[in-house]
Amino acid sequence: MTAPTGAVLPGTAPGESGPTEAEWAAAVAAVRQVPAGGRVLLVCHVNPDGDALGSMLGFAQGLRRLGVDLLQATFPGPFDLPDPLRGLPGEEMLVPATEAYPDPDLMICFDAASASRLGELVDRLDTAGAALVLDHHASNTRFGGLHLVDPQAAATSVVAEELLDRLGVPLDAGIAECLYVALTTDTGSFRFEATTPAVHQMAARLLATGIRPGDISRRIFDHRPFGAVRLFGEVLGRARLEPAAAGGRGLVWTYATQDDLVRHGQRPYVLEALIDSVRCTAEADVSCVVKQVSAHEWAVSLRSKGAVDVSRVAVALGGGGHRFAAGFTGRGSADEVMDGIRGQLDDALVGSEDQV
Ligand code: 5GP
Ligand code: MN
Numbered sequence: 525m526t527a528p529t530g531a532v533l534p535g536t537a538p539g540e541s542g543p544t545e546a547e548w549a550a551a552v553a554a555v556r557q558v559p560a561g562g563r564v565l566l567v568c569h570v571n572p573d574g575d576a577l578g579s580m581l582g583f584a585q586g587l588r589r590l591g592v593d594l595l596q597a598t599f600p601g602p603f604d605l606p607d608p609l610r611g612l613p614g615e616e617m618l619v620p621a622t623e624a625y626p627d628p629d630l631m632i633c634f635d636a637a638s639a640s641r642l643g644e645l646v647d648r649l650d651t652a653g654a655a656l657v658l659d660h661h662a663s664n665t666r667f668g669g670l671h672l673v674d675p676q677a678a679a680t681s682v683v684a685e686e687l688l689d690r691l692g693v694p695l696d697a698g699i700a701e702c703l704y705v706a707l708t709t710d711t712g713s714f715r716f717e718a719t720t721p722a723v724h725q726m727a728a729r730l731l732a733t734g735i736r737p738g739d740i741s742r743r744i745f746d747h748r749p750f751g752a753v754r755l756f757g758e759v760l761g762r763a764r765l766e767p768a769a770a771g772g773r774g775l776v777w778t779y780a781t782q783d784d785l786v787r788h789g790q791r792p793y794v795l796e797a798l799i800d801s802v803r804c805t806a807e808a809d810v811s812c813v814v815k816q817v818s819a820h821e822w823a824v825s826l827r828s829k830g831a832v833d834v835s836r837v838a839v840a841l842g843g844g845g846h847r848f849a850a851g852f853t854g855r856g857s858a859d860e861v862m863d864g865i866r867g868q869l870d871d872a873l874v875g876s877e878d879q880v
Contacts, residue, residue, distance in 0.1 A: 542674035543683075550670050552690050554654050555587070558630050563594040565628035565648060566617075569641035570600045571823070573796070574609060574709025574744060576635035579658065579681040581614035582702030583632070586693040588617075598624045600643025606793030608744045612705065613698035627651040633668060635680040637661035637844040658683045660710075663835055663844035678718035681706030685726060700733040705744055712800075713741065717848060748794055755780070755788040759798060765807055770869040773831040774808035777865075779858040781816045792817070796825075803827040810834065812865060814858050822854040822861050836872035837865060847874075 543551075558564055566584055568576035576599070584597045596619045603620035621644060631652035637659060639646050649655050649667065657668035660683060662675035672683050681703040688699070695703075707727060711719045714727070731737060759780045769775035780795050795815045803811035809831040815823045824841075826834040827849050834850040841864055843852020854861030870876065 542676055543672045547670070547672060548687075548690060551656055551672050551687060554630060554656050554670055555590070555687075555691055558592060561594065562592075562629035562653075563625045564592050564596070565625045565631045565652065566595070566597040566634065567624070567631060567636070567642055567645050567648065568597075568599050568634040569636040570643045571793075572599045572605065572609065573635075575679045575681060575706040577605070577609050577612065578702040578704070578706030578709065579679065579684040580634040581612050581617070582681060582699045582706065583634070583658075583684045583688065584617045585614045585696075585699045585702070586688040586691065588614075589693050589696075590691060594625075596624055596628075598645065600645045604791075606791075606796070608747060608793075609705075611743075613701050621645055624648070627653075629653040631655045631668075633657045633659070634684070635659055635661075637663050638665045639667040641844075658687065661835075661844055661846065663839055663846075678716075678720065678723045679706050679710035681710075682723070682726060685729075695729060695733050697733040697735050700730040701735045701740060704730045704735055704737070704740060708737075708741065708744070713745065745797075748797065749790065751788040751790050752794040755784060755790055755794065756798060756801060758788075759784060759795075759813075760801055763802060763805075765805065766866075767807055769808075769866060770810050770832050771873050773810065773873075774805075775810045775812065775866070775869065776802055776805040776808035777812035777814065777862060778802060779814040779816070779822075781858075782818075799825040799827055803829075810869065812862070814854065814861050816858070817853075820855055820857075822858060824852050824854045824861060824865070826850045826852075826865070831874060832869060832872045833874055834872065837868040840868045840871070841865070 566580050568580040580597050587595055597617045598619050598621050600621050631648050655668035656670040658680055659673045660677040660680050664673045674683050677683050685703055759778050763778040766775040799813045809829045811827045813825045817823050828834045833847045835845045835847055838845050838850035838852045841852045845851050
């Protein structure tokens, strides 16, 4: 039995279903209505990851094929990408945030769950002729005027691919490489819960364009400087296991300081992969890496194996994300950030929301 499009499926909480047909139609119309000579600004979230950048640059190439000439892609903060994300097709459309159109005809946001993830570019939500939000975070605050938010989608690139399809843009290898980077990033290379049959079907469509998954995966995931390997050794060596935390399901965590980066001559992005080495700890459901971004500010990555909904922890602390992967910006010392997390774990145990 097929549910009518846009209907709330049985067992699905309101807000968890994907975009309605009306929302798809409005998004298609917004793109088609860009006037000749109109400027389109694409923005993804601060500290872009593979899904943010890949879905944005994949979509940018599609817009170019549709004949949009005045097209910029950007992200807030320093104009600096992690080495593994450099060299993607469409990269030439990237501009620093300081050069982004001040009042584009259309703004499209990628993978940002809230307006705060747009950093200094947040003002474009007011100055743009229209603002369209493509995302897959259940915590999305619907901060634009038009929304394609699908919490069931494994990646924002799933939403981007469907919008390209509805706009009549066929996949080519350039678009596919970007969307593949996005899809593999957010599914952990097809290992996470979100890896549905539809995800593999999308991967098949992307691979059919001739892109090389081995080369792409090596470049994106299996490639880091020797200094980063040594840095990981040190940071993992100070990991702590707290078996009693999270109602006895266990917490494992570590932290990395700016001094650690300096001593090993590394850039901050290398720390993004650390959580994968921490979260495999068998004795803990919840894992956490606290990464210093300035004297009293920390970027926090949280992961769960299912007993705890870490998006609830992150949202309570001012961030967002998904049930199994979430994050927020912590303030104070690393210990203070960890105390804040410990204080939220019990409330975020799955099932605790039913006990009033
Ligand atoms: P990561 O740990 O890989 O940086 O992020 C995991 C998930 O949490 C991603 O879905 C990401 O979008 C979300 N996330 C990470 N940091 C933040 C944050 O500071 N604010 C919000 N709203 N979401 C975040
Ligand atoms: Mn994503």
